[in-house]
Amino acid sequence: MIEWSSAYAQLIISYAILGGVYGLTALGLSLIWGVMRAVNWAHGDLLMLGMYTAYWMVIISGVDPLLSAIVAFCLLGGLGAILHLIAIEPVIEKPGGHEATLLTTLGISLTIQSIALILWSPSPRSYDNLYKYIYLELAGIRTSLAEVIAFSLSLIAIFSVDQFMRRSRIGKAIRAVSQNPVGARVVGIDVPRIRLLTFALGVGLAGVAGVLVSTFYPNIRPLAGYVWDIASYVVVIFAGLGSIYGVIFSGIIIGTIEGLGTIFFTNAFRQILVYFVFLITLLVRPEGLFGRAMRRV
Amino acid sequence: MNRNALILGIVLLLVGVAIGYLISPTGQVRTVTETVTQTVTAPPTTAPPAKEVEIKVGVLLPLSGGSAFDGQEDLRGIQLAALHINQSKYPNIRFKIKLVIADTQTRQDVGVTELRRLDQAGVAAVIGAYNSAVTYPTAGEAEKIGLPYVVPEAVADRITAQGWKYVFRTCANASKYAYDTLWALADMAKAKGVEIKTVAYIYENSDFGVFTVEGLKKFLNVLIPNARAVYEESYPAETVTSMDDMVAKLKAANPDVVFHVAYLKDAVLFVQTMKKLGWYPKAYIGAGAGGQTRVEFIEQLGKDANFVYTQTEWQPDFLTSKALAKWAWIDEDFRKIYGRSMVGSSGLNYVGTYVLAVAIQKALDSGADPSDLAGFRRAIRNALESIKIPAGELPLMPWGVDFTSAPNHQNPEAAVAMAQILDGKFRVVWPIEFAPVEPVLPAPSWGARS
Numbered sequence: 001m002i003e004w005s006s007a008y009a010q011l012i013i014s015y016a017i018l019g020g021v022y023g024l025t026a027l028g029l030s031l032i033w034g035v036m037r038a039v040n041w042a043h044g045d046l047l048m049l050g051m052y053t054a055y056w057m058v059i060i061s062g063v064d065p066l067l068s069a070i071v072a073f074c075l076l077g078g079l080g081a082i083l084h085l086i087a088i089e090p091v092i093e094k095p096g097g098h099e100a101t102l103l104t105t106l107g108i109s110l111t112i113q114s115i116a117l118i119l120w121s122p123s124p125r126s127y128d129n130l131y132k133y134i135y136l137e138l139a140g141i142r143t144s145l146a147e148v149i150a151f152s153l154s155l156i157a158i159f160s161v162d163q164f165m166r167r168s169r170i171g172k173a174i175r176a177v178s179q180n181p182v183g184a185r186v187v188g189i190d191v192p193r194i195r196l197l198t199f200a201l202g203v204g205l206a207g208v209a210g211v212l213v214s215t216f217y218p219n220i221r222p223l224a225g226y227v228w229d230i231a232s233y234v235v236v237i238f239a240g241l242g243s244i245y246g247v248i249f250s251g252i253i254i255g256t257i258e259g260l261g262t263i264f265f266t267n268a269f270r271q272i273l274v275y276f277v278f279l280i281t282l283l284v285r286p287e288g289l290f291g292r293a294m295r296r297v
Numbered sequence: 298m299n300r301n302a303l304i305l306g307i308v309l310l311l312v313g314v315a316i317g318y319l320i321s322p323t324g325q326v327r328t329v330t331e332t333v334t335q336t337v338t339a340p341p342t343t344a345p346p347a348k349e350v351e352i353k354v355g356v357l358l359p360l361s362g363g364s365a366f367d368g369q370e371d372l373r374g375i376q377l378a379a380l381h382i383n384q385s386k387y388p389n390i391r392f393k394i395k396l397v398i399a400d401t402q403t404r405q406d407v408g409v410t411e412l413r414r415l416d417q418a419g420v421a422a423v424i425g426a427y428n429s430a431v432t433y434p435t436a437g438e439a440e441k442i443g444l445p446y447v448v449p450e451a452v453a454d455r456i457t458a459q460g461w462k463y464v465f466r467t468c469a470n471a472s473k474y475a476y477d478t479l480w481a482l483a484d485m486a487k488a489k490g491v492e493i494k495t496v497a498y499i500y501e502n503s504d505f506g507v508f509t510v511e512g513l514k515k516f517l518n519v520l521i522p523n524a525r526a527v528y529e530e531s532y533p534a535e536t537v538t539s540m541d542d543m544v545a546k547l548k549a550a551n552p553d554v555v556f557h558v559a560y561l562k563d564a565v566l567f568v569q570t571m572k573k574l575g576w577y578p579k580a581y582i583g584a585g586a587g588g589q590t591r592v593e594f595i596e597q598l599g600k601d602a603n604f605v606y607t608q609t610e611w612q613p614d615f616l617t618s619k620a621l622a623k624w625a626w627i628d629e630d631f632r633k634i635y636g637r638s639m640v641g642s643s644g645l646n647y648v649g650t651y652v653l654a655v656a657i658q659k660a661l662d663s664g665a666d667p668s669d670l671a672g673f674r675r676a677i678r679n680a681l682e683s684i685k686i687p688a689g690e691l692p693l694m695p696w697g698v699d700f701t702s703a704p705n706h707q708n709p710e711a712a713v714a715m716a717q718i719l720d721g722k723f724r725v726v727w728p729i730e731f732a733p734v735e736p737v738l739p740a741p742s743w744g745a746r747s
Contacts, residue, residue, distance in 0.1 A: 006549070007545040007548060007549040008545075010541065010545040011541050011542040011545045011546075014539060014541035014542070014545070015541070015542070018539050117361065117365070121366070121369070122361070122365035122366040122369070123593060124366065124561055124562045124565070124597070125597070126597045132569070135573060135575070142573060142574050143573070144573050216569075217538070217566070218565040218566055218597055219562040221562070223362075223363065226536075227535075227536050227538055259542070262542030262543075263542075266530050266531070266532075267530055267533075267537065267540070267542055267543055268530075268532050268533055270542075271533075271536070
């Protein structure tokens with residue numbers, strides 16, 4: 001009995017930590033969705049590119065994978081800006097533009113996957129790093145340093161983004177555009193430029209999430225983004241569109257629900273439980289758990 | 298003038314012969330010589346003279362999608378077999394193969410559509426399709442069409458349990474995989490004096506995992522009478538993000554043996570999680586020859602892969618046995634092209650292609666006309682039913698093929714070996730006659746490893 005209770009505590013903690021990482025994977029998506037009302041269907045694929053950035057930097061130059069998070073942020077941010085100019089900006093202000101972004105980003109998603117398959121083959125990869133092999137233990141509950149770092153950096157990233165939104169001029173402009181794009185334009189904010197910055201920031205954050213996930217998840221491959229995509233969408237809708245702090249809380253909640261699902265049911269059933277709770281939440285509170293925070297962004 | 302021309306002609310002929318002799322690759326000459334002496338299915342003396350016939354063979358594999366990685370390894374085996382056949386490395390096969398390759402995208406609907414496309418493309422037969430879940434409906438479609446379909450790797454029992462006339466499986470089915478796993482475990486435990494009382498089943502939840510575990514459950518107490526299952530769980534391999542729950546529960550249940558039917562990514566994650574949570578059973582066995590049998594499994598886990606058992610259809614260790622050393626040239630060719638040895642799946646697909654080619658040659662020898670596609674396909678089917686290649690004469694594998702005594706077209710001779718990863722290499726530990734090393738059982742705990 002003692003062993004089983006310890007096992008249950010272990011997996012609730014493990015899944016709560018994983019949920020925190022879900023929050024980070026969802027942050028970029030939430031930002032783009034909240035500010036631009038655009039669904040970035042390629043979010044998981046851009047996250048996958050972050051995983052490969054870490055992989056290649058470690059393999060080629062042997063740098064610490066956490067340093068590659070900075071590189072991934074810059075590289076993916078730049079790529080995000082280019083993709084925005086190609087696929088988002090030309091359609092977003094047209095009639096039905098927000099729906100059109102769904103299709104244009106779907107096209108980006110397929111293109112990225114195909115190029116990645118050609119360049120890197122479908123073979124899964126992983127790389128060695130110290131963090132993966134350092135284990136922390138408290139009261140019999142074990143976890144790896146890599147997961148703790150990913151969880152902690154998720155919190156830091158979310159706090160940083162929130163502060164950026166509140167305190168910087170660009171952040172305030174982003175919030176203004178998210179609240180009222182027409183009003184923002186009237187007061188002189190360059191709305192297309194803000195959209196560009198937001199998309200670049202969101203994609204850059206997806207890159208950082210990809211790097212952090214790759215430190216403990218041994219599945220770097222062209223289709224790896226799909227797994228994290230699903231979690232990200234659930235987290236964003238669960239949190240409420242555009243909620244910054246909401247994503248971390250809803251990520252942890254979803255992770256914990258998954259953990260509970262594995263206790264009472266099975267691993268295969270945990271996602272069903274998540275979707276069930278998700279559905280009930282939307283019925284009771286359609287704006288998401290932290291919907292009010294969205295309006296403030 | 299004419300005399301001068303004659304002398305010049307003779308000189309040129311001699312020079313040509315001399316140059317041809319000098320530049321001909323010695324390896325090729327040696328290989329052909331060996332193959333002539335080893336091949337039992339050499340054409341009868343009454344066979345028609347060799348002629349340049351090209352036969353289209355359809356290849357149906359997951360070259361994209363979730364199983365793309367595995368499909369591409371399979372394709373390597375098929376392409377190498379076709380290359381060897383076209384290079385006349387097998388004198389009993391005297392036609393050229395033209396492969397027509399189709400991608401199932403790891404999807405059943407796409408697989409069926411692509412099979413129909415292969416039919417339209419005029420292929421004489423099809424080989425594929427790796428995933429049991431895709432092989433089953435595509436084989437059913439081939440049966441409707443009347444298209445011979447050779448299954449070299451998909452293991453779900455139901456593929457051949459239907460009694461389909463046009464579907465032939467050269468490899469073992471899931472039940473046989475399960476039986477051989479337990480047989481190997483029982484043998485090794487007895488030899489090492491280790492008692493197996495409790496086992497656990499962890500498996501990916503598609504046909505591959507489900508059927509393999511069904512077989513394990515069926516035969517557990519046949520081969521290990523006192524063992525009982527204390528834990529069982531399946532999971533979706535494609536979307537699994539964590540295996541902490543399963544390992545935490547296993548740690549609490551503490552079975553002696555864990556059977557894990559997995560693909561590569563989930564197998565790596567599982568071992569990493571076992572290390573993270575500080576638990577390892579007496580034996581962790583990759584059942585069904587899935588992800589644990591990939592060379593990438595060792596590449597990704599490094600020394601943490603040591604002591605993992607995996608079922609395996611083929612390992613380079615086989616070539617150290619007297620019976621199979623004569624096939625080393627095949628693996629040498631594979632290494633020249635891909636820089637490493639074959640693995641089980643490329644080996645199985647090589648063999649499947651060879652068997653199909655032997656059947657096509659038989660159909661040609663029987664006088665079937667390739668331009669009458671329906672009739673030619675029937676002739677190939679009939680030839681497949683008459684295939685009997687004894688162990689030792691089938692390339693690479695320690696077993697033979699005998700469809701003459703298999704009403705369901707399930708090759709009764711196919712078997713599976715057991716390997717253990719020792720010092721970062723797959724070493725065959727069972728059956729004993731192909732095992733150059735002894736197994737390490739029980740495996741040391743994480744803390745006891747250097």
